[in-house]
Amino acid sequence: MLKIFFKKKLSKKGFIGPIGDDLPSLIPIVVSLLLFFTIFAITLNSYSSKNSEIAKQTVMISASREMKGDSIILSYEQFKDRCDRLKLKYYPYNFMMAVYPTGGINSSEELQYVLTNFTKMSFDQEGKLTLSGYDYVDNIVGGDGEKYVCGYKKKQGSNFSGKTKSYYLRYYPIAVQIDQDILGKKYVVILPAVMAVIVWE
Amino acid sequence: MGIKSLKSPNFLKTTKINSKGQAALMDSLFFLVIVSAVCTTLFFFTVNYGKQLDSQINSFYSTDFAADTIKVVSYINVLRTGMSVYDADGLVELDYLLAMMKEDYGNKKEFSCKTKKAIASTFNSVLKPFSDSLDYAFYFVNKSEDRFLFLMMAIHECSDDDPEACVCYDNFNDPACKNYVSGGNNPPKISLTHYYCTPNNIRILDQLVFPYVGKVDKATSKFDFLDSSGRSVVFDAELAMWVTKDVPVLRDLKENKDFNCVPINFEEPCP
Incomplete structure (x- = not known):
């Protein structure tokens, strides 16, 4: 009888229930699980955002290849045709591209305004870049109504603005054949230009 | 117990x-x-994921950019005076830059002053998006004959009239440079200078420049020239670009006898 009492007394010491008794060991387990799931969520988030960034860049490379062809654009019709056949419009990204002249040692620094110009461009209801949006962006290659610009925006997508956080901007050198006014006369010439491409979500 | x-x-x-x-x-x-x-x-x-791919994409873009630049140079029209179409003054006589190069090689086996100027002006235009931060070398080399047909180097340099401004550009924390701000490039002080160089050694860039300037992005293409006897000579046209870096060997190319360089002056008319 004394033996039983002694045993019971010992096992009851510090016993605060089946979970309470394991409380010290539960704390590291809970901390571990919290740590694991937090890091797992961060990893998953970072993985998908980096994947999306890589996809954006890859899409931009393939789109710019389609647009610039062999680094020469011979006419506005050719540029427009390439723009219409561009596969980039089927991808889940918004994009715009514009061709800027770069010739002349003393030419003005038009390229400083590339981003500002992109913020001024607008889209129609079908998501295609409209003429009205860039009429006043006059430093882009091309005459009235035939500016060398191309772009598509997803219906749910937001316009590119100064507040757009994640975007990719790349420049590609190209040669453009255009009618150029030289000292009052029109000449068909091939001039150096740069195609600015921007992709955003 | x-x-x-x-x-x-x-x-x-x-x-x-x-x-x-x-x-x-x-x-x-x-x-x-x-x-x-x-x-x-x-x-x-998480930290490392995509880094390698990112650097590969960037490297691919730089190489693609250099290759496109060479292509554009081979398509472009310029004035026969060597000036860009935008800077026409007087008689307008247009030609392909490549045709001018081939004509010069056929006549004298070297490029004329006008062609050199046209090449420099075209590169200046094509590489304008990165003109603030990019130095480059463009050259035609015949490796079997061990000679350069043409070597142009474009280096960001301090103007001679105010060297202090350039020193302060690098050391803006120095108390003597209190009027200068971090990274504020001052175009009149630091500008891209084009040089036409005639070194004796075709490996001079590999030996004295490329190992010290960091990552160099290169594109190569083959150009076929005919000499006065109608013999075809193939030259490698190479464009090597790197982010501007203050390297001792490039500090004063005019004085460097290994490179034997002469600045290309766009304002000065060719004879």
Whole structure:
């Protein structure tokens, strides 16, 4: 009888229930699980955002290849045709591209305004870049109504603005054949230009 | 508690029951250690994921840019005076830059002053998006004949009239440079200067420049020239670009006898 009492007394010491008794060991387990799931969520988030960034860049490379062809654009019709056949419009990204002249040692620094110009461009209801949006962006290659610009925006997508956080901007050198006014006369010439491409979500 | 009671089976059983808590604690601590290791691995994976691919894409873009530049140079129209179409003054006589190069080689086996100017002006235009931060070398080389047909180097340099401004551009923290700000490039002080160079050694860039300027992006293309006897000579046209870096060997190319360079002056008319 004394033996039983002694045993019971010992096992009851510090016993605060089946979970309470394991409380010290539960704390590291809970901390571990919290740590694991937090890091797992961060990893998953970072993985998908980096994947999306890589996809954006890859899409931009393939789109710019389609647009610039062999680094020469011979006419506005050719540029427009390439723009219409561009596969980039089927991808889940918004994009715009514009061709800027770069010739002349003393030419003005038009390229400083590339981003500002992109913020001024607008889209129609079908998501295609409209003429009205860039009429006043006059430093882009091309005459009235035939500016060398191309772009598509997803219906749910937001316009590119100064507040757009994640975007990719790349420049590609190209040669453009255009009618150029030289000292009052029109000449068909091939001039150096740069195609600015921007992709955003 | 006497020795007797310690030896009793009941006491041993009780001790075993009490050790269970400690074992569980140790187990959970081991679990924490394992989870920490897994989390560390995941963290490093997150930090490094995509870095290599990103650098590969950037490298691909730079090489593609250089290759496109060479293509554009071969398509472009320029004025026969060597000036860009935008800077026409007087007689407008247009030609392909490539045709001018081939004509010069056919006549004299070297490029004329007008062609050199046209090449420099075209590169200046094509590389304008990165003109603030990019130095480059463009050259036609015949490796079998061991000679350059043409070597142009474009280097960001300090203007001679105010060297202090350039020193302060690099050391804006110096008390003597209190009027200068970090990274504020002042175009009149630091500008891109084009040089036409005639070194004796075709490996001079590989030996004295490329190892010291950091990552160099290169594109190569083959150009076929005909000499006055109608013999075809193939030259490698190479464009090497790097981010502007202050390298001793490039500091004063005019004085460097290994390179034997002459600045290309766009304002000065060709004879």
